Amino acid sequence: MGDPTLTILIIEENPVRAAILEDGMREAGYGRIIHVSDMVTVPDKICAIDPDVIVIGLENASRDTLEQMFQVSRTVRRPIAMFVDTSDTATIQAAVDAGVSTYVVDGLKKERVRPIIDVTISRFHAFRRLQEELAEAKEALAARKVIERAKGILMKQKNINEDEAYNLLRRAAMSQKRKLFDIAQSVLTTAQLFDEA
Amino acid sequence: MRDNQVMTREVEPQTRRDARHLPTITLGFIPLTDCAVLAVARERGFAVREGIDLRLSREVSWANIRDKVALGHLHGAQMLAGMPIATTLGINQIPMPMQVPFCLNRNGNAITVSNTLHDAMAQGDGFPAWDDVAAAGRALHRVIAQRQAEGRAPLTFGMVYPFSCHNYELRYWMAASGIDPDNDVRLVVVPPPLMVDSLRDGHIDGFCVGEPWSSVAVEANLGRIIVSKAKLWRHGMEKVVGVPKVWASQNGAVLAALIRALDRAAAWADDPVNCHELATLLAAPEYLGMPEGVVARALCGEILTGSGLEHRAVDDFLVLHRNGANLPSVEHALWIYSQMVRWRQAVRRPGDEALIRSIFRPDVYRAALAGAAWEPDTMADSPEIEASDELDLFDHRPFDPTNIDAYLA
Numbered sequence: 001m002g003d004p005t006l007t008i009l010i011i012e013e014n015p016v017r018a019a020i021l022e023d024g025m026r027e028a029g030y031g032r033i034i035h036v037s038d039m040v041t042v043p044d045k046i047c048a049i050d051p052d053v054i055v056i057g058l059e060n061a062s063r064d065t066l067e068q069m070f071q072v073s074r075t076v077r078r079p080i081a082m083f084v085d086t087s088d089t090a091t092i093q094a095a096v097d098a099g100v101s102t103y104v105v106d107g108l109k110k111e112r113v114r115p116i117i118d119v120t121i122s123r124f125h126a127f128r129r130l131q132e133e134l135a136e137a138k139e140a141l142a143a144r145k146v147i148e149r150a151k152g153i154l155m156k157q158k159n160i161n162e163d164e165a166y167n168l169l170r171r172a173a174m175s176q177k178r179k180l181f182d183i184a185q186s187v188l189t190t191a192q193l194f195d196e197a
Numbered sequence: 198m199r200d201n202q203v204m205t206r207e208v209e210p211q212t213r214r215d216a217r218h219l220p221t222i223t224l225g226f227i228p229l230t231d232c233a234v235l236a237v238a239r240e241r242g243f244a245v246r247e248g249i250d251l252r253l254s255r256e257v258s259w260a261n262i263r264d265k266v267a268l269g270h271l272h273g274a275q276m277l278a279g280m281p282i283a284t285t286l287g288i289n290q291i292p293m294p295m296q297v298p299f300c301l302n303r304n305g306n307a308i309t310v311s312n313t314l315h316d317a318m319a320q321g322d323g324f325p326a327w328d329d330v331a332a333a334g335r336a337l338h339r340v341i342a343q344r345q346a347e348g349r350a351p352l353t354f355g356m357v358y359p360f361s362c363h364n365y366e367l368r369y370w371m372a373a374s375g376i377d378p379d380n381d382v383r384l385v386v387v388p389p390p391l392m393v394d395s396l397r398d399g400h401i402d403g404f405c406v407g408e409p410w411s412s413v414a415v416e417a418n419l420g421r422i423i424v425s426k427a428k429l430w431r432h433g434m435e436k437v438v439g440v441p442k443v444w445a446s447q448n449g450a451v452l453a454a455l456i457r458a459l460d461r462a463a464a465w466a467d468d469p470v471n472c473h474e475l476a477t478l479l480a481a482p483e484y485l486g487m488p489e490g491v492v493a494r495a496l497c498g499e500i501l502t503g504s505g506l507e508h509r510a511v512d513d514f515l516v517l518h519r520n521g522a523n524l525p526s527v528e529h530a531l532w533i534y535s536q537m538v539r540w541r542q543a544v545r546r547p548g549d550e551a552l553i554r555s556i557f558r559p560d561v562y563r564a565a566l567a568g569a570a571w572e573p574d575t576m577a578d579s580p581e582i583e584a585s586d587e588l589d590l591f592d593h594r595p596f597d598p599t600n601i602d603a604y605l606a
Binding site: 059096 | 257258259260261264265268270289357358359385386387388390391395400
């Protein structure tokens with residue numbers, strides 16, 4: 001179980017990724033998790049939050065802003081980039097591959113930090129999978145629309161029913177070794193050309 | 198220009214065919230005008246002609262560049278001149294020895310203030326003439342004193358990274374003008390693409406940044422460019438190519454080829470006849486993704502300091518090759534180190550000068566050019582250039598690189 005006494009600050013603009021990350025932390029037993037989406041307000045908040053660990057996406061341009069805060073704020077305990085601990089290169093590589101960087105307060109023991117980073121990495125991967133699935137679903141939906149429209153054109157032009165139109169497309173795809181979607185797209189393009197003519 | 202275009206057309210198809218069999222070098226860059234030499238080396242065939250397949254990876258932060266170079270995801274990168282020093286000294290990170298064999302540009306930054314702050318600065322005596330660094334400093338000092346007397350909040354200035362020249366330039370200018378950069382103003386890091394929005398939203402009152410961001414602020418009629426780095430720190434070292442020292446020592450031949458390719462690319466990019474073609478190249482989405490007209494201003498030395506004002510031809514606003522610009526300057530690096538100590542980023546250690554001399558390597562640059570199949574046109578191989586590359590800040594205070602303690606006393 002995660003250490004409930006640790007304070008984890010999540011800096012994340014994407015609300016979905018932030019929620020996935022936060023849930024993961026809570027499931028792992030971490031108690032004090034604070035999410036900030038707007039970097040502009042972080043400098044004022046960071047002293048009050050006094051985090052032990054900061055999690056921020058690698059592609060968040062605000063990393064440079066974050067690092068400056070550690071330089072100027074001598075009043076707060078200073079977090080440092082996880083990359084400073086070169087003894088654990090595999091974890092650092094895994095974090096970079098997942099697209100996340102972690103800052104920990106200097107002196108925090110590795111065995112307390114490691115599980116947090118592991119949760120972070122797995123949650124970043126989960127978010128990426130979710131995004132990929134979403135993109136695939138969108139693509140499939142778009143493909144289905146094209147096929148439906150191609151069927152409609154064939155039905156009208158050749159005066160056939162829906163099943164026959166579909167079979168026509170499928171046979172063409174098989175004989176030409178192309179995707180059904182590509183054949184449907186060709187039908188649409190051809191129809192468009194004839195319309196324009 | 199015609200010759201260059203012909204040359205380019207001949208090289209272009211070859212670029213793609215041959216590159217597959219060549220050793221690959223991947224360098225990170227930040228979308229700023231001063232990534233020009235890297236872009237030209239890749240896109241105009243200079244890298245392939247030296248026998249390397251140069252790949253460029255656009256990054257969103259200097260922190261990413263540092264981490265990806267440290268982890269070997271990138272062979273090296275465009276870096277702020279202070280970064281290899283901070284990495285080698287291990288400031289807020291595990292020390293990792295770096296090498297700088299090439300300087301990408303001198304100058305190129307500008308200080309821009311909001312229209313409101315500009316108007317306030319212009320109200321007193323001695324209206325700061327454009328690029329009169331000392332007068333602008335006096336005007337800012339007066340505005341700050343007035344604000345303090347009225348009990349108003351301190352002004353906030355944006356810069357791009359703790360170890361950036363922008364940070365040291367703003368601080369030097371302010372301190373020399375009687376302003377305490379730690380107490381009289383607030384200095385915050387703002388990523389360059391957010392700089393103009395921050396100015397619009399009133400989060401900052403001014404900034405020091407590389408182009409095209411000052412010109413973008415002018416274009417949006419949000420601010421005025423008041424000072425160029427060319428005037429604040431003449432021929433000041435700005436972005437460099439930084440690689441891990443270990444990589445440099447294990448890949449000497451490839452690194453030398455890279456240096457030669459970058460040198461040729463820099464000569465092309467610095468030639469005024471190419472400035473518009475270069476602006477087109479950099480304006481493309483894979484580089485800056487910004488309007489060509491705005492990108493061209495720094496490249497062609499035609500800066501518009503305020504909306505509706507005339508273009509001003511600024512000498513040496515951005516220097517990509519001439520006057521030995523690509524030669525890494527040990528003296529400038531030592532001055533940057535002195536500023537790290539001055540502003541308490543680094544703790545003064547006696548051996549640090551030797552470490553910094555081991556990072557910035559004009560000798561590696563010269564040796565690479567000596568191995569070129571072509572005749573180097575640059576004067577960089579003459580010792581006089583290095584001698585004339587003495588540090589010169591706007592107040593002309595002498596800097597003795599062999600006696601940093603006296604300079605800081």
